Amino acid sequence: MNAESAEKEPGFRQTPSGFGYLILEGRVLAGTPCHEKPFAPATLRPESGLSMPSAAPSSPSVRRLPLPTSFGGVAAVAEGPGWWLFAWQLAFALATAIVFLWAFDVAWARGIERAIGSLPDEARIQNGILEWGGTQSMILHQGPFVSFVVDPEGRREDGLATDITVSLESDRVAIRSFLGWASIRYPVTLRIPLTRVYLTSAVTAWKVPFFLALGGTVVAALLVSWLALSLAYGLVVWFGAIVLGRPVPFRIARRLAGASLLPGSVLMVSAIALYATRQMGLIGFLVVAPLHIVVGWIYCAGGWTRLRRCGGDMDGPSENPFGSPPRARGPSPEVPAASNPFQPQE
DSSP, rough: OHHHHHTTTEEEEEOOSEEEEEETTTEEEEEEESSSSSOOOOOOOTTTEOOOOOOOOOOOOOOOOOOOOOOOHHHHHHHHHHHHHHHHHHHHHHHHHHHHHHHHHIIIHHHHHHHHHOOOOSSSTTTTTTEEEEEEEEEEEOOOOEEEEOTTOOOSSSSSSSSSEEEOOOEEEEEEEEEEEEEEEEOOOEEEEHHHHHHHHHHHHHHHHHHHHHHHHHHHHHHHHHHHHHHHHHHHHHHHHHHHHHHHHHHHHHHHHHHHHHHHHHHHHHHHHHHHHHHSSSHHHHHHHHHHHHHHHHHHHHHHHHHSSSOTTTOOOOTTTTTTOOOOOOOOOOOOOOOOTTTTTO
């Protein structure tokens, strides 16, 4: 092939001055300046026109863990993998246990330690009787949350300006709240020294193991209760969805019910923190306690309305109502080749 014929071959040419031109069917079609580096050659097909280089395949999208604090987040957790719900339940249970232990330490544990520091050197409960060495009542500790009083005669007149009052009487322990008094007799077989040295050493030795056991109990109790409630609530959601004509599989209904309980737990944890910081009273805390169940049902209903599809395969892609109708399966008809706009007319 001589130089003249090579110059007329279809393709891209670049002059020494940096000016490129395109040749097709022996004719110069277009030119463009190229200063940085030459263009990548593209495959030319005279029968179908210029072909563009194929785009690189996009990487698959990563599914992020949704936050179950909104209707859409609850629905996304319900439609996602099963470990999404368990991961959030475990995280919420751990956070609840931490806040609960802190509130217990603020409201009760510190008061118990101060009350122990006020005990005498000789006192005990033996054979179901308090051996105190006197009949005069004594306030061991009085705080905003709890008070501890020794009242051998059972007058119940001291330590009443708190949420809870614990009174050690001659043959029983009495507990007072805004609901009134309740008492429990000492077991006859109970023998416990009520001395400052003995109880201080016992509290020091067992405080950390007690808190660890209490925190583990809170986490386990929450996980078990959420599992039981999700099964019970899931049945209600599953049956209600069928009645309303928008059925969902039971596994999705159960996950939806389990995820809807988490926002209610946030409300309950917030109430515990507010009570421990004295921003909320005991009566307000007891009012909020049942409300967190109502919040769970609200999120359950709202999350059900945000499900991608109600009925059928929840994991499959949803149908596009604006798309074209599906084509019948079979061999695709031959598409005539596109005419070349640069081909000379015969």
